[in-house]
Amino acid sequence: MAQLRAFESAKRTGRAIPEIVCFEKQADWGGQWNFDWRTGVDQHGEPVHSSMYRNLWSNGPKEALEFAEYTFDEHFGKPISSYPPREVLWDYINGRVERSDVKQYVRFSTVARWVEYDAASETFSVTVENVKTGATETERFDHVIVATGHFSTPNVPQFDGIATFQGSLRHAHDFRGAEDLADKDVLLIGASYSAEDIGVQAFKMGARSVTFSYRTAPMGFDWPNGMEELPLVTSFEGDTVHFTNGAERRFDAVVLCTGYLHHYPFLRDDLALSSPNNVYPDGLYRGVVREGSDRLFYLGAQDQWFTFNMFDAQAWFARDVILGDIELPSAEERRAHMDAWLARFAKLESAADQVRFQADYIRDLIEQTDYPMFDLDEVVRIFLAWKHDKQENILTYRDKVYPSVMTGTMAAAHHTPWLQELDDSLERYLSSPEPNGVERLVGDEAAAPVTTAVSPAAS
Ligand SMILES: Cc1cc2nc3c(=O)[nH]c(=O)nc-3n(C[C@H](O)[C@H](O)[C@H](O)COP(=O)(O)OP(=O)(O)OC[C@H]3O[C@@H](n4cnc5c(N)ncnc54)[C@H](O)[C@@H]3O)c2cc1C
Numbered sequence: 458m459a460q461l462r463a464f465e466s467a468k469r470t471g472r473a474i475p476e477i478v479c480f481e482k483q484a485d486w487g488g489q490w491n492f493d494w495r496t497g498v499d500q501h502g503e504p505v506h507s508s509m510y511r512n513l514w515s516n517g518p519k520e521a522l523e524f525a526e527y528t529f530d531e532h533f534g535k536p537i538s539s540y541p542p543r544e545v546l547w548d549y550i551n552g553r554v555e556r557s558d559v560k561q562y563v564r565f566s567t568v569a570r571w572v573e574y575d576a577a578s579e580t581f582s583v584t585v586e587n588v589k590t591g592a593t594e595t596e597r598f599d600h601v602i603v604a605t606g607h608f609s610t611p612n613v614p615q616f617d618g619i620a621t622f623q624g625s626l627r628h629a630h631d632f633r634g635a636e637d638l639a640d641k642d643v644l645l646i647g648a649s650y651s652a653e654d655i656g657v658q659a660f661k662m663g664a665r666s667v668t669f670s671y672r673t674a675p676m677g678f679d680w681p682n683g684m685e686e687l688p689l690v691t692s693f694e695g696d697t698v699h700f701t702n703g704a705e706r707r708f709d710a711v712v713l714c715t716g717y718l719h720h721y722p723f724l725r726d727d728l729a730l731s732s733p734n735n736v737y738p739d740g741l742y743r744g745v746v747r748e749g750s751d752r753l754f755y756l757g758a759q760d761q762w763f764t765f766n767m768f769d770a771q772a773w774f775a776r777d778v779i780l781g782d783i784e785l786p787s788a789e790e791r792r793a794h795m796d797a798w799l800a801r802f803a804k805l806e807s808a809a810d811q812v813r814f815q816a817d818y819i820r821d822l823i824e825q826t827d828y829p830m831f832d833l834d835e836v837v838r839i840f841l842a843w844k845h846d847k848q849e850n851i852l853t854y855r856d857k858v859y860p861s862v863m864t865g866t867m868a869a870a871h872h873t874p875w876l877q878e879l880d881d882s883l884e885r886y887l888s889s890p891e892p893n894g895v896e897r898l899v900g901d902e903a904a905a906p907v908t909t910a911v912s913p914a915a916s
């Protein structure tokens with residue numbers, strides 16, 4: 458969507474743009490934000506793409522992901538809260554491209570099956586399949602942009618005895634909602650965003666207990682009663698789980714929050730990115746141009762602090778390389794550039810270092826294009842304040858509000874504290890409901906959203 462918008466933006470300034478075809482395997486766009494209730498395979502037998510669950514709300518403030526050239530103010534026409542639910546964010550990213558004339562370029566329900574580079578003609582042959590009709594075709598392209606995401610193919614480790622576990626067992630990719638975890642003892646293996654958010658979601662929906670198991674380090678939040686962190690699982694024995702510190706617990710449900718794999722089954726191994734998930738995967742010049750082919754681009758292949766506005770910065774850069782406005786240096790110079798950034802990446806010690814690194818990376822990209830520069834240091838401050846909020850209270854951080862870096866507009870406090878909000882729909886979110894009977898009974902203190910505006914300068 459970012460790439461389509463980037464070309465559209467050049468077209469609006471009178472530039473001639475190349476012929477563009479976007480192949481999207483789902484029937485609609487939005488990627489992860491295009492929620493699918495299915496798990497495993499979809500109605501066409503394709504792996505289900507989205508890892509999102511019904512009641513997912515943004516886990517970072519929207520002020521950190523806002524597009525610099527399409528603001529939340531412009532889309533919603535009124536201030537909204539800082540942590541919107543999934544449907545609201547889909548509405549925002551969809552709204553931007555609906556207002557451009559770019560849907561014409563997309564062939565929906567069409568999966569990229571195989572991409573082959575022909576050095577003689579310097580073109581790619583791309584074989585795609587229409588998953589509705591089964592029809593396949595092969596077309597030639599001068600450039601290929603890979604924007605297939607990397608949080609879709611689950612990393613599923615083996616644990617001794619796990620096959621004997623009799624409760625419910627799934628990977629976060631297949632998690633669709635926490636309602637069935639009410640009154641259950643739940644184990645989440647992993648110590649990152651999926652574990653944190655699914656665990657908190659389970660708590661919200663009334664799980665009896667929530668236990669996290671970490672491999673490297675605990676998340677370290679001030680967990681409420683009923684939530685705890687234990688080190689790595691050593692083995693399962695029926696519904697009993699053993700941990701490396703000798704602890705053993707009984708569980709009804711296990712969610713493997715063990716992350717995702719880069720997976721590009723439509724590319725040969727010399728062009729497919731092979732990397733652990735991190736903020737600077739090796740083999741991508743400026744995080745975008747594939748080493749070994751200056752005609753193959755990747756968007757969003759990094760681990761993401763910044764998201765939508767980083768994808769824009771990358772898409773504008775890729776566009777300008779393709780339009781010839783940015784001349785790529787030699788392969789050796791590109792390698793040296795990657796090495797310099799990798800050396801910097803290797804020295805990062807903390808999450809705050811990573812955020813600053815990613816801000817510098819985005820700045821470097823934007824400086825080379827006409828994408829509107831925005832105050833990246835301010836976004837860094839918002840990220841650091843967000844981390845502080847989570848440390849303060851992992852159950853209420855989503856009730857905080859931040860000012861937009863793009864417009865200065867202060868976010869509005871949501872009408873209902875996140876922990877009490879059980880309706881995640883766009884309609885409910887944008888409505889102004891009267892307090893219900895319970896809220897009236899317990900009074901303003903419990904019912905009112907936390908309106909403390911955390912000063913980004915708090916960092
Ligand atoms: C559970 C979860 C929650 C998240 N929450 C947030 C959040 O709160 N805030 C935030 O900013 N970010 C969040 N993210 C990060 C998320 O990765 C980005 O916001 C964003 O969706 C990534 O965009 P993308 O286009 O790179 O990849 P994706 O969104 O994954 O989109 C890739 C697209 O490629 C298509 N595709 C894949 N393979 C093929 C093929 N062979 N042929 C044709 N089409 C194909 C897919 O159908 C999909 O539409 C979350 C991610 C996950 C997994």
Ligand SMILES: NC(=O)c1ccc[n+]([C@@H]2O[C@H](COP(=O)([O-])OP(=O)(O)OC[C@H]3O[C@@H](n4cnc5c(N)ncnc54)[C@H](OP(=O)(O)O)[C@@H]3O)[C@@H](O)[C@H]2O)c1
Pocket residue numbers: 513514515516517608612614629646647648649650651652654655671672673674689714715716717734761
């Ligand atoms: N509400 C939301 O917005 C929301 C919710 C969920 C996810 N997300 C997004 O989804 C993306 C992916 O997050 P993620 O948490 O799924 O993946 P992730 O950040 O890559 O984390 C993977 C976790 O799995 C652990 N792990 C991997 N292999 C393991 C093993 N064999 N045994 C034990 N632990 C293992 C890792 O531990 P180590 O640290 O030891 O490597 C790490 O803690 C992120 O962008 C995140 O923001 C967002």
